[in-house]
Amino acid sequence: MRGGGAGSFPKGRVCPETREIPHYLGSGRVSPAALMPIPASPDRMDPVIAAIRNELAENADPELRKTSQRFFKEEITCYGMKTAAVTAIAKRYWKEVRSREKEEIFLLCEELYRSGYLEEAFIVSTWVAAIADRFEERDLAVLERMIDTWITNWAACDGFCNHAVGDFMVKFPERVADLSRWATSPNRWMRRAACVSLIVPAKRGGFLPEVFTLASLVLTDPDDMVQKGYGWLLKEASRKHTDEVFAFVIQHKKVMPRTALRYAIELMPKDLKVEAMRKG
Numbered sequence: 001m002r003g004g005g006a007g008s009f010p011k012g013r014v015c016p017e018t019r020e021i022p023h024y025l026g027s028g029r030v031s032p033a034a035l036m037p038i039p040a041s042p043d044r045m046d047p048v049i050a051a052i053r054n055e056l057a058e059n060a061d062p063e064l065r066k067t068s069q070r071f072f073k074e075e076i077t078c079y080g081m082k083t084a085a086v087t088a089i090a091k092r093y094w095k096e097v098r099s100r101e102k103e104e105i106f107l108l109c110e111e112l113y114r115s116g117y118l119e120e121a122f123i124v125s126t127w128v129a130a131i132a133d134r135f136e137e138r139d140l141a142v143l144e145r146m147i148d149t150w151i152t153n154w155a156a157c158d159g160f161c162n163h164a165v166g167d168f169m170v171k172f173p174e175r176v177a178d179l180s181r182w183a184t185s186p187n188r189w190m191r192r193a194a195c196v197s198l199i200v201p202a203k204r205g206g207f208l209p210e211v212f213t214l215a216s217l218v219l220t221d222p223d224d225m226v227q228k229g230y231g232w233l234l235k236e237a238s239r240k241h242t243d244e245v246f247a248f249v250i251q252h253k254k255v256m257p258r259t260a261l262r263y264a265i266e267l268m269p270k271d272l273k274v275e276a277m278r279k280g
Contacts (some may be wrong), residue, residue: 002160027265048097048111051093051117052089056089060079063080064078065080071155078260086123089124094126096183109144110149114150118156122155125156125163128143132168140172147161147182148190156230170206173223174180179195179198179210180194180217183218194229195226196229198233199236211245220257227257227259230260231260234263249261249265249276261277
């Protein structure tokens, strides 16, 4: 399992964590008393959330649910649905909620996250990205809380950060410095989020100084999910800035984990790859 890039998860499949999703305290530690289980009665849910969960359950595929575990190191469970089907559900129900106030949509998204199902997390990613044109600078605190509280695997992290957080940073580039704080978080998913939030703009050639700042902050991170995250970021930046990324890799290759290095040079010409991988 590569588990690090947009193409790492098989097309047509989505999966979530099985464990109850913890509510992180301000210290970043988890309190067992703060665990938030799935609501027991649909009557207490927003009708749209109840309808979504019913539809996901009705269309679940036990075989997809069984085979998806191998793409995650964390123990997971899932409805077992094709990505296209989940996206269609997200878009269809978005028509019912898009006229609501932004703050209410955020609350609906946190309710979806609370279930622990990755299919529901993917719906959140779709909905939050859909309100990017309504983002205000203060909303970064909401996005950060969602990641720190609810994200528990690479697929949910990447789905949310590549577009929703990435769109925010493009709209408010003065807040990209906040990602450096995320990169030093004790939460591994915040550290990965710091890097993968710039994937799309970096692919287009943007934020190169910030790309190098983030990669430097997590350069020797022992977590392979973080290594893959910043390696992926460097790879996308190399599309428009091959020479600069290559120079960064050569400068740091003695301490850069091989996992991150391999990701970073994936798109480079063969001669540069050979030089980057040469020991010494």
